[in-house]
Structures are given as C-alpha cells and as structure tokens.
Amino acid sequence: MDKPGTLHIVATPIGNLGDISARALEVLGSVDAICAEDTRHTRQLLSHFAMERPLLALHQHNEEAQADQLVARLQAGESLALVSDAGTPLVSDPGFRLVRAARAAGIRVSPVPGACAAIAALSVAGIASDRFAFEGFLPAKAGARRERLARLAAEPRTLVFYESAHRIEESLGDMAAAFGPDRRAVLARELTKLFETVLDGGLAELLARVQADPNQRKGEFVLVVEGVVDEAESQLIEGRRLYGKLSAHLPPSAAAKLAAELSGAPRKALYGGDS
Structure with a gap:
C-alpha cells in the first residue's frame, strides 16, 4: 500500500510578492497538485516565479463535494498544497472541510506559514495585541451587521475585522454608533501594496477621513478596534x-x-x- 501523502497549507503574499517564503516556493514546486480558491489568480502567482503545477479549484461552493476525492488522492500517495487567493488559507477563506477530512483520514496536514492580513494590521496598529478576537467579515445586511456589533460593544479584547471597499463607509458608521465615535481604531488599507495606508483615530474621525478621500474607499481593508479597557x-x-x-x-x-x-x-x- 502506498504511503499517504501530505496536505500542505501554504500561505502566499497578501500583496507584495517578495513576501513569499523560500519554503513556500519549495513546497509549491514539489507537490503533485495545488488546490486553489481561484485557479486564475494562483496561475499568475506561479507564473511570476516561473513555476507550473496542476491546479484544482477548491472554493466555498465545491469544497464539501471535492474533499473526499482529494483525500483519496492523498491516501494514494499524492501530496497536495492548499492556497487561498492571498495570505494564510482558512483565515476567512474556505478549506477547513478539506483539512478536517484529511485529519480524520489520518493524513498529515502541515502548515507553511507566512503572510496574514489580520496579523500584519495588528503589528502596525499600536493597539494592544496580547488578546484579540478575529471577527472576519461582518454581515452584509445592515440589520445583522448592527446586531453583531451590538454584541461586541462590551468586548475587552482588541477586535479585528476584514471589510470590502463597497461597505467600508457603512461598517465604520455602524461601528461608531455601536462602540462610540471616540473608540480608538486603525484602518489598514492595501497592506504591502503600492497604495498602502494606515490611518488611526476615533471611529468617527476615521469615517470622516474615508468619506473625504475617494482613494481611502478603494482596495482591501483591515479594521483594528480597541476593546473596552475598563x-x-x-x-x-x-x-x-x-x-x-x-x-x-x-x-x-x-x-x-x-x-x-x-x-x-x-x-x-x-x-x-x-x-
């Protein structure tokens, strides 16, 4: 019987391609196939490093159906890598079902750590990071978003959110209403990319700066919000x-x-x- 392969969970850059690790490149170049959230995006990444490997689409719509087939390949001796579009897989990205199925089947699952937007934002925020809660993306619908924020208003830990360009104003406004306009926060935009900006201040102040500058409403955002200290x-x-x-x-x-x-x-x- 073939020795089972390994499922490698590989972090990729969140913007600056120079942030990829030597180990990540070694693993991506050696596996039998790469499971990618968006194969077009990952193909561009591989092409930049003059690398070509078979790509398999694995996203939120097909992960459950694909997991058993991928585990069978791992059991047959193939090694696979799992990547997301950017950063560390499974952090607000699909993949946990495959990891869970692989572990249940006795397959070795090995992390290849690297970039993560949430951790990168925390590292430059100047807000306490000894205890933090990662909340990912807030609900898209206003009512559900406001209810989630109301439940978090008393949280003593630092809060970390992801947000998209088309909802950043609404989310900042709802946070100012739920947490108070003066609650300290940091808005990190386009981290490691050409137009990276990191703004700090009260939530109402950040909202005003975003509303005043169209450039601050473009790109990908991480919001770091101070918890209740008292x-x-x-x-x-x-x-x-x-x-x-x-x-x-x-x-x-x-x-x-x-x-x-x-x-x-x-x-x-x-x-x-x-x-």
Whole structure:
C-alpha cells in the first residue's frame, strides 16, 4: 500500500510578492497538485516565479463535494498544497472541510506559514495585541451587521475585522454608533501594496477621513478596534444591551435583575425601580 501523502497549507503574499517564503516556493514546486480558491489568480502567482503545477479549484461552493476525492488522492500517495487567493488559507477563506477530512483520514496536514492580513494590521496598529478576537467579515445586511456589533460593544479584547471597499463607509458608521465615535481604531488599507495606508483615530474621525478621500474607499481593508479597557464599563455596556432585549419580554425590574446577573453590571444602573 502506498504511503499517504501530505496536505500542505501554504500561505502566499497578501500583496507584495517578495513576501513569499523560500519554503513556500519549495513546497509549491514539489507537490503533485495545488488546490486553489481561484485557479486564475494562483496561475499568475506561479507564473511570476516561473513555476507550473496542476491546479484544482477548491472554493466555498465545491469544497464539501471535492474533499473526499482529494483525500483519496492523498491516501494514494499524492501530496497536495492548499492556497487561498492571498495570505494564510482558512483565515476567512474556505478549506477547513478539506483539512478536517484529511485529519480524520489520518493524513498529515502541515502548515507553511507566512503572510496574514489580520496579523500584519495588528503589528502596525499600536493597539494592544496580547488578546484579540478575529471577527472576519461582518454581515452584509445592515440589520445583522448592527446586531453583531451590538454584541461586541462590551468586548475587552482588541477586535479585528476584514471589510470590502463597497461597505467600508457603512461598517465604520455602524461601528461608531455601536462602540462610540471616540473608540480608538486603525484602518489598514492595501497592506504591502503600492497604495498602502494606515490611518488611526476615533471611529468617527476615521469615517470622516474615508468619506473625504475617494482613494481611502478603494482596495482591501483591515479594521483594528480597541476593546473596552475598563471592566466596569464593559459590564455596563453588556448589561444595558441585555436589559434592552429582556425588557421586551419581562417586567423592567425582573429584566434588570437578570441582565445584572448575566453581565455583572449594577442592577440600579440598568433600572432605577425598586427591587
């Protein structure tokens, strides 16, 4: 029986092609095939480095159907690489189903680390990064996006988001409303590319700068938002959010009591009535 191959999870540049690692090039040049989110994009990357390998399309629409076939190839002794369009695979990109299926089948899954937009933005943000929560892309629909942000308003960890050019204004506006206009944040745009910019300030200030400059509404964005530093403030924000939800179904006093128990906020700060 053939010895199983290896599934290599290979990070590729997020912009500057000089950021690819020597090991990534070695692995990409040696595998039997490369699983790519967009084969046209990956073919351009390989062509830049005078490399040619068989490419297999693996994206969110076919990953579940393709996983078993790819695992069978790995079990037969082939080695495969998985890449996304840019950066580290599986970070807001497809691939976890294939990785899970390969691991379940006893296949070795090996990371080839490299660029990641979220980590690159954190490294230049000047915002605490000892604890952070990666939130990826917010929901496209306004109602769902605002609900997600309301749930995150009391988060003490630094928050990291990805956003697209056509929603950056709306997302900044919703963040300013949910977190407060002065909440400190950094907007990193087109990291490692020719028109890279990193803006910092309060959320309302960042929104105004984006609205004033059309160039700041182009490209790919990472938003790094400071968490709530004061624990009591965090509890109060969450308590008020919970009270707003519970008071639609419970008497105000009962809603305040339960919200206080769940959040740690003082009950009297949520509702001034008698207990």
